[in-house]
Amino acid sequence: MLHAVGRARATGDASLRMRSRNGPWVSVTATRMGAEGAVAVMVQPSSPQHVIGILMEAYGLTPREQQVAQLVTYGMSDTDISRRLGISPHTVRDHLKKVFDKTGANSRGRLLQLLYFSHYQPDVDNGRTMGRRGWFHSAQV
Structure with missing residues (x-):
């Protein structure tokens, strides 16, 4: 998830899929919220x-x-x-x-x-x- 945050800070948006700790796949989407570097992260089950x-x-x-x-x-x-x-x-x-x-x-x-x-x-x-x-x-x- 830190990879998505770092990428969003650099490029504006990032998304990835990964396994959660208990097994199911999750989708992580990160978006830079402004020039100051704040990033919003959304985690949800992968379709x-x-x-x-x-x-x-x-x-x-x-x-x-x-x-x-x-x-x-x-x-x-x-x-x-x-x-x-x-x-x-x-x-x-x-x-x-x-x-x-x-x-x-x-x-x-x-x-x-x-x-x-x-x-x-x-x-x-x-x-x-x-x-x-x-x-x-x-x-x-």
């Missing part, structure tokens, strides 16, 4: 979209591979992905093969498990419920 980005970067996926992987997790077919991204279905399959190689997944279901369920499984096991926007409720059920 699923932020977390999946972190995981895909950790696997070393290129930006295009990340796009393909994201659309696969939405349940889109190769044809749907090719139309959405303006590339051929063959190119989609090439990107997906690279995604599988980098993540160790061997199927779309396994990729979904790696990117979403493995991260959320501790929350599910602890009885936390997810709200409509993909965030887990703070209170235990």
Whole structure:
């Protein structure tokens, strides 16, 4: 968090994601409030979209591979992905093969498990419920 504060003082704004002490990912946003160096810091739970980005970067996926992987997790077919991204279905399959190689997944279901369920499984096991926007409720059920 100190890194975000120092960066905000130097550049005006900074954001980062990190694990909290008890495990969940949190988003930290820092903004310089004036010339005197005061910085406001906001810490909140990271959304699923932020977390999946972190995981895909950790696997070393290129930006295009990340796009393909994201659309696969939405349940889109190769044809749907090719139309959405303006590339051929063959190119989609090439990107997906690279995604599988980098993540160790061997199927779309396994990729979904790696990117979403493995991260959320501790929350599910602890009885936390997810709200409509993909965030887990703070209170235990």
